[in-house]
Amino acid sequence: MPANRRPRARAEKRDEIVTAARRLFVDDGYDATALSKIAAAAGVTANTVYWYFPDKDHLLVAVLEELLADALSRYEPMAQRPLADKIMFAVQELSAMRNLVDTVHARRAASPAIDQWHTGFHEVADALTRSELPPDDAEPASHIIAFVVEGLLTHPAGETEQREIIDLLVDRIT
Amino acid sequence: MPANRRPRARAEKRDEIVTAARRLFVDDGYDATALSKIAAAAGVTANTVYWYFPDKDHLLVAVLEELLADALSRYEPMAQRPLADKIMFAVQELSAMRNLVDTVHARRAASPAIDQWHTGFHEVADALTRSELPPDDAEPASHIIAFVVEGLLTHPAGETEQREIIDLLVDRIT
DNA sequence: ACCTGAACACCGTTCAAGT
DNA sequence: ACCTGAACACCGTTCAAGT
Numbered sequence: 001m002p003a004n005r006r007p008r009a010r011a012e013k014r015d016e017i018v019t020a021a022r023r024l025f026v027d028d029g030y031d032a033t034a035l036s037k038i039a040a041a042a043g044v045t046a047n048t049v050y051w052y053f054p055d056k057d058h059l060l061v062a063v064l065e066e067l068l069a070d071a072l073s074r075y076e077p078m079a080q081r082p083l084a085d086k087i088m089f090a091v092q093e094l095s096a097m098r099n100l101v102d103t104v105h106a107r108r109a110a111s112p113a114i115d116q117w118h119t120g121f122h123e124v125a126d127a128l129t130r131s132e133l134p135p136d137d138a139e140p141a142s143h144i145i146a147f148v149v150e151g152l153l154t155h156p157a158g159e160t161e162q163r164e165i166i167d168l169l170v171d172r173i174t
Numbered sequence: 175m176p177a178n179r180r181p182r183a184r185a186e187k188r189d190e191i192v193t194a195a196r197r198l199f200v201d202d203g204y205d206a207t208a209l210s211k212i213a214a215a216a217g218v219t220a221n222t223v224y225w226y227f228p229d230k231d232h233l234l235v236a237v238l239e240e241l242l243a244d245a246l247s248r249y250e251p252m253a254q255r256p257l258a259d260k261i262m263f264a265v266q267e268l269s270a271m272r273n274l275v276d277t278v279h280a281r282r283a284a285s286p287a288i289d290q291w292h293t294g295f296h297e298v299a300d301a302l303t304r305s306e307l308p309p310d311d312a313e314p315a316s317h318i319i320a321f322v323v324e325g326l327l328t329h330p331a332g333e334t335e336q337r338e339i340i341d342l343l344v345d346r347i348t
Numbered sequence: 349a350c351c352t353g354a355a356c357a358c359c360g361t362t363c364a365a366g367t
Numbered sequence: 368a369c370c371t372g373a374a375c376a377c378c379g380t381t382c383a384a385g386t
Contacts, residue, residue: 009369010368010369013369029280029283031280032284034358034359034360035359035360035361036358036359036360044370044371045370045371045372046359046360046361047360047361047362047363047370047371047372047373048369048370048371050360050361050362051368051369051370055360055361056360056361101279102276102277102279102280103276103280105275105276105328106203106205106276106277106280109203110206122329137342139335139338140335140338140339140341140342140343141342143325143329143331143335143339144318144322144325144339144342144343146325147321147322147324147325147326147329148318148321148322148325150321150324150325150328151317151318151320151321151322151324151325152321154279154324155296155317155321157317161313161314161317164313164314165314165317165318167314168311168314168315168318168347169314169318172346172347173342173346184349184350187350208377208378208379209378209379209380210377210378210379218351218352219351219352219353220378220379220380221351221352221353221354221379221380221381221382222350222351222352224379224380224381225349225350225351229379229380230379230380349386350385350386351384351385351386352383352384352385352386353382353383353384353385354381354382354383354384355380355381355382355383356379356380356381356382357378357379357380357381358377358378358379358380359376359377359378359379360375360376360377360378361374361375361376361377362373362374362375362376363372363373363374363375364371364372364373364374365370365371365372365373366369366370366371366372367368367369367370367371
């Protein structure tokens with residue numbers, strides 16, 4: 001029996017696991033989601049997950065990649081809007097990751113895979129803001145924007161308060 | 175035998191546990207520190223800790239209170255310096271909490287005690303910055319400062335890069 | 349009041365065994 | 368190649384028992 005008889009089936013099963021993990025991670029958070037729950041939701045046993053992912057952290061990375069890709073795919077219409085709208089959009093779009101931001105930071109030291117995703121994420125974020133910033137301050141300014149976006153994700157505020165913060169930030173920083 | 179024969183001894187034992195927990199939490203992080211390690215460092219068994227604290231989260235709160243009190247006690251000489259110096263000082267002083275910032279955010283949903291400490295912390299931080307800010311923007315501006323401080327704690331940068339970010343922030347926001 | 353040994357329920361992960 | 372049942376080492380927490 002050949003090794004790769006149904007490569008399609010493997011990808012599909014993997015997707016089912018990622019989809020289940022995504023829903024549970026986003027809704028309940030990483031720590032509160034036991035691998036056995038994810039496995040049950042995907043119709044397998046807990047240890048089967050290890051045939052598709054080396055560990056729970058790599059499964060989180062797969063989920064983060066999906067979430068980020070989804071957010072970016074919806075970003076295009078924003079390309080022409082002012083920076084404040086882009087940041088507002090980013091905060092709303094990334095709010096699905098809200099429960100996971102702290103987990104990513106917390107597990108960075110323990111998991112090279114998560115550390116790597118985190119670095120890549122900030123590179124993408126940096127690239128998106130930097131082009132809109134005065135070249136002289138682009139470096140520190142882009143960091144400030146990233147910190148505020150993360151802060152707004154971690155400390156959910158009302159819509160108007162959020163706008164106030166972003167408007168002030170963009171007004172002063174650009 | 176009276177119930178409170180040696181109230182002093184109880185406080186001392188409690189302190190030993192907090193001191194051990196503080197060192198381990200700061201050095202290794204909350205998740206990586208098993209209660210049994212703390213207990214061993216304090217010369218007791220793991221379950222004995224539960225006679226002094228209702229759970230691991232409350233022990234973390236006790237540690238956070240110590241760290242914050244220490245930082246504030248060193249803050250006085252800063253009172254007359256410019257805002258940028260104060261923020262720089264805050265980041266350096268709170269860097270002992272670096273490993274715990276994400277834990278506090280992550281466990282806020284699960285632990286009312288941690289949530290409460292977190293709220294109090296931001297009230298203190300807000301009060302310290304707000305007086306230095308133009309009253310019109312004080313609310314959003316103080317949030318931006320808090321977000322940048324947290325961002326610098328979570329994403330350690332070089333000393334000069336850090337200064338660049340803080341200087342730009344203070345220059346623009348005040 | 350204070351502390352312990354033993355147990356409980358749960359976790360991520362490993363492994364030998366099946367197909 | 369893919370999946371499982373059973374086990375492992377570990378965790379926070381509880382509890383009956385000692386002093």
